[in-house]
Ligand SMILES: Nc1ncnc2c1ncn2[C@@H]1O[C@H](COP(=O)(O)OP(=O)(O)OP(=O)(O)O)[C@@H](O)[C@H]1O
């Protein structure tokens with residue numbers, strides 16, 4: 102291991118004690134990370150995303166009890182629109198959280214609490230889909246296992262929203278944290294989960310989140326991730342999903358900030374008739390990099406997958422979209438579609454789009470499409486010819502491109518917030534939404 | 538070059554423009570006074586839309602010579618949005634579809650941008666809606682169109698009607714309407730013409746680009762110009778349009 106890798110794992114020394122199944126998972130994660138180290142650009146999945154910038158920082162573990170004012174948190178994470186669990190530097194903070202509005206049938210708590218209160222339930226699911234071998238960030242996350250969120254969607258849950266806010270607070274220097282979210286939905290349960298990632302403080306932070314979702318037969322989860330990190334942050338998110346018969350997952354991610362933002366979605370349709378919708382919006386400017394990788398695996402018959410990612414890249418930003426759809430031999434009548442479109446706002450912005458279809462059966466409907474384009478010059482001229490100044494006209498057109506992704510958000514309060522966050526990054530920002 | 542004509546709203550002198558290496562406008566002269574309606578006719582590809590675009594600030598063609606002024610101010614030095622604020626409006630031959638930008642919102646943003654640039658107070662949502670309703674009635678536009686994206690999925694005729702609605706709301710001093718009549722059914726032509734007529738006043742001028750003298754029965758022009766190969770080759774009154782209708786363009790070249 103090099104110095105950066107060693108500094109990343111060194112903080113595991115200070116972890117609180119945990120039951121043996123957690124301790125074992127930590128050891129396995131740590132071993133796997135020590136074997137692999139951080140991935141390099143010679144590895145296929147990291148070809149475009151160099152982790153060299155991490156080496157410039159020595160990340161500490163951050164003080165989990167650091168004072169945080171509710172107002173400061175709301176400034177970066179918005180007001181809660183229902184039950185909200187807040188985590189600071191990876192640890193649950195009850196005084197910043199509110200259980201008010203917790204949907205019927207949904208139990209959300211800190212993972213640390215669930216590990217001691219319902220160890221059997223947690224043990225049977227934890228680490229089941231977030232494999233550590235060959236996945237250095239999942240391994241690193243496992244090495245720090247202990248806290249995060251546990252969301253249990255009971256069979257009687259009929260919708261409703263739970264929000265998780267992960268804030269990294271750096272007071273003395275760079276901070277890394279590795280939160281874990283475990284979602285277990287019993288057969289027929291239905292809920293919405295929103296994960297928001299933000300930072301407080303000026304030092305670079307590294308967030309390495311892993312979310313594991315396990316959906317029972319006929320269960321349904323609407324899942325959102327909003328990454329609104331500061332421009333000097335490093336953000337890694339891994340989402341692993343296992344879906345039972347007729348289970349439906351819709352996951353929607355928005356990557357707004359961070360110097361380097363990488364998302365991995367790994368969805369396995371292991372129950373017949375399962376359906377997964379993966380949507381993502383990413384925006385980057387300056388020299389930032391945003392990378393979305395996904396692997397959707399159809400294992401059994403009659404699975405449906407829909408993937409749509411949209412990117413907006415300005416300055417000398419780089420976007421990466423790598424979407425692999427794998428239809429296994431047994432997955433007849435699979436229906437898979439993927440789309441990725443990108444808007445390049447400057448000559449120096451680049452995007453690497455890599456759709457990959459791997460199909461091992463004939464009885465399948467699969468397709469992909471994508472575009473890389475600039476702002477429509479004639480549309481820009483049309484708006485300007487009506488008296489709208491060029492920057493505002495550009496803002497309108499960029500928002501129009503992003504809007505489809507904002508409109509997909511089914512939670513009205515989140516949709517509004519997201520619309521504002523996207524618009525705020527554009528010229529003429531606030532005004533864009535004023536008349537909506 | 539000639540003397541500035543007194544009291545001209547639009548004055549174009551020896552205007553030349555090219556697209557890539559091809560010269561499209563080859564020394565074009567035109568003077569439109571306040572209150573006047575002019576029509577430009579001419580064969581396909583003669584440069585009518587290029588001319589209209591150059592006046593409005595479309596950068597597709599590069600101006601290589603000559604001048605164009607609005608109220609004595611150099612149009613060619615202004616950005617498209619500044620030209621709009623100065624009172625110029627271009628009704629597009631092919632209006633652009635902009636999904637994701639609401640039609641009504643677009644119109645309000647445009648109006649308020651112009652008002653703001655002129656130092657006038659912006660209209661709030663309620664006042665604007667009142668104004669928009671009145672103008673929609675004028676051009677007989679179904680309000681349902683206002684909630685769609687700009688021109689999104691509009692038929693050819695609906696797009697043209699939307700151009701006239703925008704013109705009616707923005708109240709430009711010079712409206713350049715590029716084939717505002719193409720694709721319109723008989724009723725729509727009448728309604729669109731009414732919208733244009735309503736704007737006619739001693740201060741405002743209109744420049745119509747059209748292929749058909751039919752429009753000119755509704756909006757009677759003061760002058761008709763025939764454009765061919767990037768120049769105005771003939772200017773006359775209404776009778777010119779009727780003659781063109783009968784004989785085609787072959788005779789003007791001779
Ligand atoms: N983007 C372009 N690239 C190359 N040539 C162009 C371009 N736009 C216009 N032209 C050419 O310029 C010439 C004038 O075109 P313009 O659209 O101004 O004609 P027009 O008189 O409006 O014709 P119509 O009556 O068919 O609308 C045509 O020969 C056309 O092909």
Ligand SMILES: [Mg+2]
Nearest residue numbers: 585586587630
């Ligand atoms: Mg034309």
